[in-house]
Amino acid sequence: MxxxxxxxxxxxxxxxxxxxxxxxxxxxxxxxxxxxxxxxxxxxxxxxxxxxxxxxxxxxxxxxxxxxxxxxxxxxxxxxxxxxxxxxxxxxxxxxxxxxxxxxxxxxxxxxVTEITRKKVDSFLKIWDYDQELQKLNEKLVAKNGELEQFANIIAHDLKSPLNNITSLIEFIEEEHILDLKEEATDLFDMVKSSAKSMSKLIDDLLHYSKNVENNEGKESVNILNEVNAVIKLINPNNNIKITKENLNHIIHFQSVAFKQIIQNLLSNAIKYNDKEITEIAIIYDENTQQIAIRDNGPGIPENQAEKIFQMFYTLGQSSRGESGTGIGLNLVRKLAERNEVKVYYNPQYKEGSEFIISDLKPELKTA
The missing domain is CATH 3.40.50.2300 (Response regulator)
Structure with missing residues (x-):
């Protein structure tokens, strides 16, 4: 043999x-x-x-x-x-x-010396084996990344197609029935077009992010207030949702798309799972501790689930409005935070609702 x-x-x-x-x-x-x-x-x-x-x-x-x-x-x-x-x-x-x-x-x-010679050669051959395994894993990762990029392109196309159809339909209705539309209807059509445009831009940004941003690359100077305002405009909250902003006009070093995605997920959850007639959300930046707190007046999260909620596909069940999550959003938030070398966690000590903390934020470096 x-x-x-x-x-x-x-x-x-x-x-x-x-x-x-x-x-x-x-x-x-x-x-x-x-x-x-x-x-x-x-x-x-x-x-x-x-x-x-x-x-x-x-x-x-x-x-x-x-x-x-x-x-x-x-x-x-x-x-x-x-x-x-x-x-x-x-x-x-x-x-x-x-x-x-x-x-x-x-x-x-x-x-x-025979024994020393043998041991050195054995050791370096083991290192060679590890290196070969790493090369194979890297080749697999490259192949997987290619598949994921292709998948992202397909998803982006499938998401953008209905958005483009909505925009085209609205424009067609406006052109054909412009004299029949009341001012309120025209305003509503403008809101639909604006939301579709914002969603289309977000899809483009996320696709760009998945293609070009790896690890902690691509950071830039972002204004917290501007980013939060952009997200609120995209969410377009109802009148029964009150969002207050405190001390947000500061510059941090972060990936812009990732930061907006984190804020959007946390705000969307605060709205979705709120059980009060008026939803109150506060977004506060503390420049001394370099952290952002997002607080709401909702039912809160049990302390024994404070870390589980960041696991993939883990959900708390249906919200008071009958909506249910996929269990992906907070896992994505955690991963985007890790890419930017910051932490996102739930604060179980906050008893007036829910409080999520984005900590270890890096302020913009000031040059002389």
Whole structure:
């Protein structure tokens, strides 16, 4: 029964006796050990074989170990192959520093100690295995991101199509029946068109965000008050919803689309789950603690569910208005906050309703 080759090792030394000795130390059933007598021969082999680890002698004629490693590190296909120098020259700092500067990962000093040689090689082959696994995972992530981007494009198209239809229908009705419409109806049509336009812009922004913003990139200076006003305009709350804003005219460093999405989710939940005749919401910025509090006069959330509500698909059931959530919104809020290196949490100590805190906000850096 044949053994599957897991690793290929390349040994380079101009003295055949050294190669024989080193090969005998490192032989294992799942390894293929390839030997060659010069740096030039080693470079030729690297073009044909997938090598997991290189052990190269420093002192060789024509091309020494230093020159060999310098060439391999310049080529993308071989730059990441771990390389160990085998040397009898010296363990002086100048030689060691030169090797590390070139990209070597370690040294073996002659005369070689069998057990140390084996353990070092085993360790670096494990690192090679981990690196290969990481590369595979990265390739899968890239493929998944491509699928998600395609999915986002489809969803954006499916969402924008009915919005465009609504806008076109409203414009058609206005053109055909402009003389029959009362002033109140005209105002309502304007509101519908404005909301459809705002939703279309939000979809475009979110699509741009999903394509171009990763981790904590894309931050900019955003005015809290302007962002909150934009969200309130989009939500277009009824007359029985009172929203007060305190001390919001400040600049923070945040991803604009992410910030609006966080505020929109928190405000929408405060409205959806409120059980009072008049919904009261306060949005307050404290520049000393660098946090935003969003408070409402609703029923509040049980303390034992204060953290569960941020889990994907976890819901509190139907609201007093008969609406039910999907359990996605607050999970999205948490993820968007993490991308911006801030925290969002529910404060169970607030007893007059619900209070969500956005903390660790970064104020705009002032330049001299």
């Amino acid at each position: 044949s053994t599957t080759i897991k690793h290929k090792l390349l040994l380079i030394d101009d003295k055949p006796a050294n190669l024989i000795a080193l090969k005998s130390m490192l032989e294992k059933p799942n390894r293929e050990i390839i030997c060659c007598n010069s740096g030039n021969e080693g470079l030729q082999l690297l073009l044909k074989e997938k090598i997991s680890l290189i052990l190269v002698d420093v002192q060789m004629p024509e091309m020494d170990g230093y020159e060999f490693v310098e060439i391999t590190k310049q080529h993308p296909a071989t730059a990441n192959i771990p390389t160990i120098f085998v040397t009898a020259i010296s363990d002086e700092a100048q030689y060691i520093n030169k090797a590390y500067d070139l990209g070597a990962i370690d040294f073996l000093f002659k005369p070689l």
